[in-house]
Amino acid sequence: DAKTTQPTSMDCAEGRAANLPCNHSTISGNEYVYWYRQIHSQGPQYIIHGLKNNETNEMASLIITEDRKSSTLILPHATLRDTAVYYCIVSPSGAGSYQLTFGKGTKLSVIP
Amino acid sequence: DAGVIQSPRHEVTEMGQEVTLRCKPISGHNSLFWYRQTMMRGLELLIYFNNNVPIDDSGMPEDRFSAKMPNASFSTLKIQPSEPRDSAVYFCASSGLGNIQYFGAGTRLSVL
Numbered sequence: 001d002a003k004t005t006q007p008t009s010m011d012c013a014e015g016r017a018a019n020l021p022c023n024h025s026t027i028s029g030n031e032y033v034y035w036y037r038q039i040h041s042q043g044p045q046y047i048i049h050g051l052k053n054n055e056t057n058e059m060a061s062l063i064i065t066e067d068r069k070s071s072t073l074i075l076p077h078a079t080l081r082d083t084a085v086y087y088c089i090v091s092p093s094g095a096g097s098y099q100l101t102f103g104k105g106t107k108l109s110v111i112p
Numbered sequence: 113d114a115g116v117i118q119s120p121r122h123e124v125t126e127m128g129q130e131v132t133l134r135c136k137p138i139s140g141h142n143s144l145f146w147y148r149q150t151m152m153r154g155l156e157l158l159i160y161f162n163n164n165v166p167i168d169d170s171g172m173p174e175d176r177f178s179a180k181m182p183n184a185s186f187s188t189l190k191i192q193p194s195e196p197r198d199s200a201v202y203f204c205a206s207s208g209l210g211n212i213q214y215f216g217a218g219t220r221l222s223v224l
Contacts, residue, residue, distance in 0.1 A: 034211070043116075043203050043215030044155070093211045098143060098168075100213060102155040 003027070004088045009107040012082075018075040020106050022088030025069040032093045033064060034100065035073045037084040044087065044102070047073065051093075078110045114138075116216035118204050124222045130192040133219045136185055137206030145205040145213060146179055146189050155203070161187065194223045 005023040012018040024033065034049040048055055048062045050071075055062045061074040075082055087105040091097060117136040125131055137144050146158040160168040164181045172179070176195070181187040191198055201220050205213040 032211070043205070043218050044213075046212050046214065049212070091211055097211045098145070098160050098162075098207070099157070100211070101157075104154060 003090050003101065004103055006086075006088050006103065006106045008104070009109070011109050011111055012075075012078045014080060014110050014112050015077055018073075018078040018082065018108060018110070020073040020075075020086050020088075020108065021070065022073070023070045024088070024090045027068050027090050028092075030092050031090045033062065033068075033071050034089040034091060035060070035062065036087045036089065036100075036102070037082075038087070038105070039081075039084040047086075049093070078108075080110050080112065082108065083110045084108060116204055116206050116214055118202075118216035118219050120219060121217065122220045122222075124224065125194055126224050127195055128193045129223075130190065131194045131198075131221060131223075133189040133202050133204075133221070135187045135189070135204030135216060137187070137204070138208075138214055139185065141206035141208045141214075142184070143207045143213075144181060144187050145207075146187070147203040147205065147215075148200045149203060149218075150200045158189070191221075194221075196223045199223050 032049050032051050035047040036044045038044045050062045064071045085105040085107050087102050119134045144161040149155045158171045159179045161181045179189045199222050201218045203215050203218045205215040207213045
């Protein structure tokens with residue numbers, strides 16, 4: 001009963017923007033969209049999260065559709081170090097919320 | 113900020129031996145998580161502590177697994193006796209307010 005659907009893999013040329021899509025058509029009103037990534041042989045790393053507005057930080061931008069049924073993570077200028085598995089997760093936030101269910105994610109390969 | 117610290121990074125042991133994995137969460141964080149990652153099952157939550165108290169241990173595979181958090185700066189995950197199917201990478205994560213979890217580098221366990 002996966003809550004999110006992501007492509008298995010994607011390629012991106014170095015220096016280009018990487019756009020990683022995620023479908024979450026059954027998202028509830030109190031659930032946020034989180035993105036994590038896992039570089040080979042490392043622990044997962046938090047990237048960004050949002051509820052309904054678009055968000056941007058030093059790592060990435062998160063675009064959430066108006067109906068909240070899908071989102072896109074954007075890495076504006078991908079580098080070789082961005083090669084990783086990217087996980088899109090929906091989960092409530094705030095007191096008492098802790099579940100992060102990691103699916104299979106999208107394996108992003110940044111190509112020189 | 114040293115992040116979440118796990119030890120050892122690698123552990124090789126023989127079937128039947130006791131294994132103890134250690135975790136030091138980020139100072140000030142009041143939630144701690146133990147995860148297990150395998151190729152077959154992906155990243156799974158084993159147990160969640162809040163303020164040093166186990167809140168959700170539904171992911172602990174069986175009685176051979178136990179976890180403790182004697183104080184806010186230390187937690188252990190013990191497997192006794194260990195079996196080859198326990199071979200995996202074990203991650204510890206911690207979080208403060210909100211649901212952003214910060215992961216350690218993991219312990220790669222091999223049970224021969």
